[in-house]
Amino acid sequence: TPGTLAMYGVGAQPTDEYGRNCLIARRLVERGVRFIQLYSGGGHLEETWDAHExxxxxxxxxxxxxxQxxxxxxxxxxxRGxxxxxxxxxxxxxxxxxxSEGKDAPGRNHNPYGFSMWLAGGGVKGGMNYGSTDEFGFEAVENKVHLHDLHATILHLLGLDHELLTYFHQGRDESLTDVGGRVIHDVLG
Structure with a gap:
């Protein structure tokens, strides 16, 4: 409907492209597609989130x-429930x-030590923050979440036990969450 298109920002700038992608994602969910991945940005530096400049x-x-x-x-x-x-x-x-990267470089370099992600729906507790960085925003200092923990939590939300889920690689069983992944129960609804 025109109202739905407007809600997603379809036909308007700068939201048209990503709005269409999000609307298509909703339609795919309605039709039972189990995994959908959307990208924001792409191509050369200016078109990505890679903010070096x-x-x-x-x-x-x-x-x-x-x-939006x-x-x-x-x-x-x-x-839609x-x-x-x-x-x-x-x-x-x-x-x-x-x-910044320097006096004449207002960009920022990569930081794997402290950054944010968010999860919504699917069994996640809404309206909360988990973890924090130091006063500079350089590294996580409270409730640190390793990538393996994030994976374990997502797998748990999908109904999979990350400790039992393995795959055979180079002659041995490997786990997606290595040996240290843990489910972050505080974020579960």
Whole structure:
């Protein structure tokens, strides 16, 4: 409907492309597709979230592209009674350093030590934060979550026991969560 298209930002800038992707994702969920992955940004540096040149310009461009469509997707899934059965994960492979790369370089380098991701629906407790960084935003200092913990938690939400799920690789059984992954029960609804 025109109202749905407007809610997702379809036909408007800068939300049109990502809004269409989010609307298609909702339609795929309705049809029973079990895994959907959306990308924001792509191509060369200016078109990605990789903010080496200018974090204000880069994130100032990409934030408005995704904010309305993501809110629409979550709202739409909730209104249709599908959010509780649909896990939505938003994040990247690292964060950004809390300081610039140099005097004439307003960009930020990669930071694997402290960054944010969010999860919604699918059995996750809403409206909460888990963990925090130091006062500079450089590294996690409270309730640290390793990548293996995130994977264990997502697998748990999908109904899989990460300790039993293995695959054969180079002559031995491997686990997706290595030996240290743990489910973060505090974020479960």
């Amino acid at each position: 200018s974090i204000e310009k880069n994130h100032g461009r990409h934030g408005p592209e995704v904010d 469509p993501i809110a629409a997707l979550l709202t739409d899934l909730q209104q 599908m959010l509780e059965e649909t896990l939505v994960v938003w994040g990247g492979e690292f964060g950004r350093m809390p300081f």
